[in-house]
Amino acid sequence: xxxxxxxxxxxxxxxxxxxxxxxxxFDAVNGIRxxxxxxxxxxxxxxxxxxKREPSVRxxxxxxxxxxxxxxxxxxxxxxxxxxxxxxxxxxVGIKDVIDAKGMPGEHGSPIFANxxxxxxxxxxxxxxxxxxxxxxKTVTTEMANLTPSKTRxxxxxxRSPGGSSSGSAASVADFHVPLALGTQTGGSIIRPASFxxxxxxxxxxxxxxxxxxxLQSHTLDTIGVYARNLVDLAIINNCxxxxxxxxxxxxxxxxxxxxxxxxxKTAETPKFAFLETPAWPEADIGxxxxxxxxxxxxxxxxxxxxxxxxxxxxxxxxxxxxxAENSHYYGPFLDNHSELLSEKLRxxxxxxxxxxxxxxxxxxxxxxxxxxxxxxxLDDYDAVLCLAATGAAPxxxxxxxxxxxxxxxTYLGVPCLSLxxxxxxxxxxxxxxxxxxxxxxxLFETANWIxxxxxxx
Amino acid sequence: xxxxxxxxxxxxxxxxxxxxxxxxxFDAVNGIRxxxxxxxxxxxxxxxxxxKREPSVRxxxxxxxxxxxxxxxxxxxxxxxxxxxxxxxxxxVGIKDVIDAKGMPGEHGSPIFANxxxxxxxxxxxxxxxxxxxxxxKTVTTEMANLTPSKTRxxxxxxRSPGGSSSGSAASVADFHVPLALGTQTGGSIIRPASFxxxxxxxxxxxxxxxxxxxLQSHTLDTIGVYARNLVDLAIINNCxxxxxxxxxxxxxxxxxxxxxxxxxKTAETPKFAFLETPAWPEADIGxxxxxxxxxxxxxxxxxxxxxxxxxxxxxxxxxxxxxAENSHYYGPFLDNHSELLSEKLRxxxxxxxxxxxxxxxxxxxxxxxxxxxxxxxLDDYDAVLCLAATGAAPxxxxxxxxxxxxxxxTYLGVPCLSLxxxxxxxxxxxxxxxxxxxxxxxLFETANWIxxxxxxx
Numbered sequence: 001x002x003x004x005x006x007x008x009x010x011x012x013x014x015x016x017x018x019x020x021x022x023x024x025x026f027d028a029v030n031g032i033r034x035x036x037x038x039x040x041x042x043x044x045x046x047x048x049x050x051x052k053r054e055p056s057v058r059x060x061x062x063x064x065x066x067x068x069x070x071x072x073x074x075x076x077x078x079x080x081x082x083x084x085x086x087x088x089x090x091x092x093v094g095i096k097d098v099i100d101a102k103g104m105p106g107e108h109g110s111p112i113f114a115n116x117x118x119x120x121x122x123x124x125x126x127x128x129x130x131x132x133x134x135x136x137x138k139t140v141t142t143e144m145a146n147l148t149p150s151k152t153r154x155x156x157x158x159x160r161s162p163g164g165s166s167s168g169s170a171a172s173v174a175d176f177h178v179p180l181a182l183g184t185q186t187g188g189s190i191i192r193p194a195s196f197x198x199x200x201x202x203x204x205x206x207x208x209x210x211x212x213x214x215x216l217q218s219h220t221l222d223t224i225g226v227y228a229r230n231l232v233d234l235a236i237i238n239n240c241x242x243x244x245x246x247x248x249x250x251x252x253x254x255x256x257x258x259x260x261x262x263x264x265x266k267t268a269e270t271p272k273f274a275f276l277e278t279p280a281w282p283e284a285d286i287g288x289x290x291x292x293x294x295x296x297x298x299x300x301x302x303x304x305x306x307x308x309x310x311x312x313x314x315x316x317x318x319x320x321x322x323x324x325a326e327n328s329h330y331y332g333p334f335l336d337n338h339s340e341l342l343s344e345k346l347r348x349x350x351x352x353x354x355x356x357x358x359x360x361x362x363x364x365x366x367x368x369x370x371x372x373x374x375x376x377x378x379l380d381d382y383d384a385v386l387c388l389a390a391t392g393a394a395p396x397x398x399x400x401x402x403x404x405x406x407x408x409x410x411t412y413l414g415v416p417c418l419s420l421x422x423x424x425x426x427x428x429x430x431x432x433x434x435x436x437x438x439x440x441x442x443x444l445f446e447t448a449n450w451i452x453x454x455x456x457x458x
Numbered sequence: 459x460x461x462x463x464x465x466x467x468x469x470x471x472x473x474x475x476x477x478x479x480x481x482x483x484f485d486a487v488n489g490i491r492x493x494x495x496x497x498x499x500x501x502x503x504x505x506x507x508x509x510k511r512e513p514s515v516r517x518x519x520x521x522x523x524x525x526x527x528x529x530x531x532x533x534x535x536x537x538x539x540x541x542x543x544x545x546x547x548x549x550x551v552g553i554k555d556v557i558d559a560k561g562m563p564g565e566h567g568s569p570i571f572a573n574x575x576x577x578x579x580x581x582x583x584x585x586x587x588x589x590x591x592x593x594x595x596k597t598v599t600t601e602m603a604n605l606t607p608s609k610t611r612x613x614x615x616x617x618r619s620p621g622g623s624s625s626g627s628a629a630s631v632a633d634f635h636v637p638l639a640l641g642t643q644t645g646g647s648i649i650r651p652a653s654f655x656x657x658x659x660x661x662x663x664x665x666x667x668x669x670x671x672x673x674l675q676s677h678t679l680d681t682i683g684v685y686a687r688n689l690v691d692l693a694i695i696n697n698c699x700x701x702x703x704x705x706x707x708x709x710x711x712x713x714x715x716x717x718x719x720x721x722x723x724k725t726a727e728t729p730k731f732a733f734l735e736t737p738a739w740p741e742a743d744i745g746x747x748x749x750x751x752x753x754x755x756x757x758x759x760x761x762x763x764x765x766x767x768x769x770x771x772x773x774x775x776x777x778x779x780x781x782x783a784e785n786s787h788y789y790g791p792f793l794d795n796h797s798e799l800l801s802e803k804l805r806x807x808x809x810x811x812x813x814x815x816x817x818x819x820x821x822x823x824x825x826x827x828x829x830x831x832x833x834x835x836x837l838d839d840y841d842a843v844l845c846l847a848a849t850g851a852a853p854x855x856x857x858x859x860x861x862x863x864x865x866x867x868x869t870y871l872g873v874p875c876l877s878l879x880x881x882x883x884x885x886x887x888x889x890x891x892x893x894x895x896x897x898x899x900x901x902l903f904e905t906a907n908w909i910x911x912x913x914x915x916x
Binding site for chain 2: 219321324325326328329332354355357358359360361362363366
């Protein structure tokens, strides 16, 4: 069975029903709505894929195929009954295991939470369910979304790390288990795995997606975000997660398909990009530097090299101070009461974090808006900042989830970031990161769309 | 020359021109506008009073009678020219020496700032000048609005402390140097001196009066407030300091005089007061406790004893943690660079403050709104909270400015507080403190007006 028009040209190999798991969410939901296939058929292909790949990739902390199939059956019945269908009707979504889904284990990657099953959905899951999505299961997180690596492997190269902390979410989307997944970022936990696994990742503006029902480790940094295999899918799910009344884009996309996509292209015909090395640049490896330099060359006059004045140079330290201070507040009780259940890495880190002085924290907090205003002024002249998403390819081995040094600075500023799988190094994916003004995700998507078209064509 | 109608009956002895300094701001501005006397005549009486009393009271850090008189002359000329007159036209106001006034020394009570003369007015001073007020000079503050006592004496008993840190502002108003003065509160620096000196003091909702051009020691606590010798004056100056476009009360008062006053009485005919001992109660002396118990008895069914549940019991510690943390951020550089110019008391305090952990600070910050919501719920049932303004009368001697334990808790919550000079102990004034919801100063004034009438009559 032919699937018909593919908006994003991401799934050229899909020619029969065995590959429905490779469809984008957009193509899948339209296929279901137009009755080319059912949610149960889509679900069956996703389950088959997971069962085949999970022994190697280990992306799932909780996965119950019977439950998932029962939900798909309900979705199909809803359609048969002629009920109104949401923009993610019948689409399976992976949920990082620090975000609660009612009735599914929520162990946060830590024995401290063994056998914990939340009785309520998180706000993000409530929104997804409203949009018609099916909660596929809980994806593997590093220990409490912190640094200690998880069991997950990089599907592009099983000898490599998937990155963290949203390890299972990025890997499951990259490996075609599900078209969409939720992640969270406090340092680099969405963008870095997106870069390492070669998927699209969005860390939205802080505060846009409700954190109710999520394990908090830092109230000024923690941000829920999303993974997909193309920009349109990313925009759809992000839209479903934020206040749906303020923006009709998701419905629009479903009703008018490629029109919105064309609008993106139209409204961002000649964007201007500011390339920032950022203070993280010295940590990037030569392959990563070469990869982004090639992209910059290809962008030609659309991209200018820029610098931000001080205090931008201190931004990495400020992020670290805020992370340590707030993490110590939220995880301090675990150190005090469950020290023996923490990994050595997290225990040692929390012992150090506990010594963060209030004056260091306040200095870092007070600098935040000053630095943001420097960035904002730059973005008055440019459509987006362009920089590396990671220091290099996913690390070989599983001692570390890789450096988040290209991510924490943006998380600290609360700005939206996209990782686009447009670069390669060591024959592995590497993300090109775009950064925008707080709250202006739409412009970020438009410029991202332009740059994807441009770099793929060149 | 008879002064005519006295709104507040605070100045019964004023029967000739020698006592214009004893007038309320309201009576004085109306006297000037109705040409019963000039701003220069008012100023002359204030200057005479200051020159007579300043050697004993020591309320002024900077006072230049010639400059003040020249400003009064300008005010009179403005009136002669038929220009529009502000609600504080020709009225002298004292400015605490941590708030900048252009061209006047701004030494913050510390040799670190010796010979500092700011080139710009603070926002508060700009507002006062717009309202027509004359900046009389800079009133004495404790060392950088912290704990180390100043040279100021309590005009009610020169052997006693005026309290701190707004020592000179409260003393100068109490001693009829000026009808109005600005203070600041981070712990108890407005309400405590109001209580000790027997004047009216308002610490408004945090953030209502701009702090631009003020020495910051704690960005979540520092609040500019006002002193006067009656409620109407307090309301007028507070109104001039906040955004004047949002509330026409000050103009209203000037045009319609007692009508507004009567409105207060009308709209708060039978207010309900919740008496809270607060966690500070064990620190109050027996005289203070007896004084407020007598007031409660007199209020009869208008006042109920109430308690707030936890975490209210921790509120004093939370205030201390926030104060220490933020003070260490703002004053840390003084400790690092000018240690020898700090008093031993402040130096020792800053050394301890520097050790405040970020996690303690964050815990205190995060508890703030939770506790406020408990208070807010109580204030859904009552018009105001009533409690002591201080632990007792002004201390004898000058080792300390007295305890601020009845004040820091409300400063922490950011709520408006009034100290009314309605109680006495040890033949000294003692404030009755009223506390309201954030932003609802008007209701606080109304209920304060009712309680003053009630307790004076009883």
